[in-house]
Amino acid sequence: MGSNALRKAAINEKAKDFLLSDEVLFKVVKKAADRYIGGETLDETTQKVLHCNSEGFKCSMEYMGESTYTEKEANEATNEFIRIAKEINNQSLNSTISLDLSHIGLAISKDLCLINLTALCDEAEKNNIEVIISAEGIDRTDAIIEMYKEISKTCKNTSITLQAYLHRTKDDFKDLIKEEGRIRIVKGAFETPKNLSIPRGKKLNDIYLNYVDQLLSKNHKCSIATHHHEIQQETKKLIQYYKVSSKIYEFESLYGIQTEQLTALKDDGYTTKLYFVYGKEWYLYLCNRIAEYPLNLFQALKDIVD
Numbered sequence: 001m002g003s004n005a006l007r008k009a010a011i012n013e014k015a016k017d018f019l020l021s022d023e024v025l026f027k028v029v030k031k032a033a034d035r036y037i038g039g040e041t042l043d044e045t046t047q048k049v050l051h052c053n054s055e056g057f058k059c060s061m062e063y064m065g066e067s068t069y070t071e072k073e074a075n076e077a078t079n080e081f082i083r084i085a086k087e088i089n090n091q092s093l094n095s096t097i098s099l100d101l102s103h104i105g106l107a108i109s110k111d112l113c114l115i116n117l118t119a120l121c122d123e124a125e126k127n128n129i130e131v132i133i134s135a136e137g138i139d140r141t142d143a144i145i146e147m148y149k150e151i152s153k154t155c156k157n158t159s160i161t162l163q164a165y166l167h168r169t170k171d172d173f174k175d176l177i178k179e180e181g182r183i184r185i186v187k188g189a190f191e192t193p194k195n196l197s198i199p200r201g202k203k204l205n206d207i208y209l210n211y212v213d214q215l216l217s218k219n220h221k222c223s224i225a226t227h228h229h230e231i232q233q234e235t236k237k238l239i240q241y242y243k244v245s246s247k248i249y250e251f252e253s254l255y256g257i258q259t260e261q262l263t264a265l266k267d268d269g270y271t272t273k274l275y276f277v278y279g280k281e282w283y284l285y286l287c288n289r290i291a292e293y294p295l296n297l298f299q300a301l302k303d304i305v306d
């Protein structure tokens with residue numbers, strides 16, 4: 001019930017406007033959001049990335065935002081992602097770029113999206129920066145995979161995210177493992193009709209690990225993007241069993257979530273990565289982080305009071 005209420009709150013425009021227009025309330029809630037975001041700007045995020053790099057984490061950066069529905073918004077978002085690519089180079093950050101294709105035009109037209117994605121990947125390629133395409137709602141999966149395959153022909157540093165909870169991923173995986181690009185495995189965050197996905201639980205965990213096993217055994221570049229402690233521990237065993245190089249895999253967590261688990265992996269010598277998002281749309285991001293794990297509400301209260 002709590003999760004559903006928060007998901008509703010996240011998309012409630014009136015609640016959002018009220019919060020953003022009230023100076024005191026804004027400051028209070030922002031304190032809770034700060035745990036999960038790089039900041040509101042690229043500059044703030046760069047500082048956090050520099051710090052995390054110095055501690056031995058790789059990082060990924062994303063300019064947060066929802067689907068854009070005008071060409072102007074899609075182009076503006078693309079320019080911000082290009083700015084990230086330049087910043088990574090200028091500041092010598094150990095960071096990749098992550099993005100939703102719908103942010104740079106996929107919800108408008110495939111042509112526009114491909115133009116924008118090409119502009120970003122061309123900039124990133126100049127300095128060997130990896131661009132990781134996120135997975136979105138199942139209604140967009142075909143288009144996202146199509147874009148990925150198209151861009152991979154010219155930009156070798158592009159990676160794709162697959163959602164273990166979708167039944168269709170079994171086939172997508174077989175197809176995409178033939179490509180060289182890194183495959184990031186996530187459980188999946190979007191609501192789907194019941195018959196199209198597997199709910200959280202042992203079955204999904206086993207399927208997730210099976211994908212990881214296949215990737216590691218084939219020495220295919222991959223990202224194990226989960227906060228699930230048991231899955232991380234099982235993955236460690238697989239890495240040792242297959243003697244996988246630290247350049248092939250990475251354990252990846254969202255910044256601010258179960259960071260102590262990722263730190264322990266790093267301290268044990270495993271490759272680890274923190275995923276930063278930044279921007280002004282942090283209200284939605286905060287609600288989603290609490291909704292997916294309602295105990296975070298207590299953490300939010302603590303962050304506000306402290």
Ligand SMILES: Cc1cc2nc3c(=O)[nH]c(=O)nc-3n(C[C@H](O)[C@H](O)[C@H](O)COP(=O)(O)OP(=O)(O)OC[C@H]3O[C@@H](n4cnc5c(N)ncnc54)[C@H](O)[C@@H]3O)c2cc1C
Nearest residue numbers: 134135161186187188189225226227228252253254275293
């Ligand atoms: C780097 C990265 C990239 C992602 N990209 C995508 C994407 O492109 N598309 C997509 O659909 N999804 C994406 N996700 C989200 C993903 O699909 C899951 O919804 C999310 O990671 C939570 O699932 P889980 O694997 O951590 O396992 P769960 O089974 O959801 O959680 C396992 C355990 O992890 C811990 N945990 C999980 N979430 C939280 C939280 N918010 N706060 C505190 N503890 C928590 C808890 O201990 C929980 O018991 C991404 C996740 C990561 C880490």
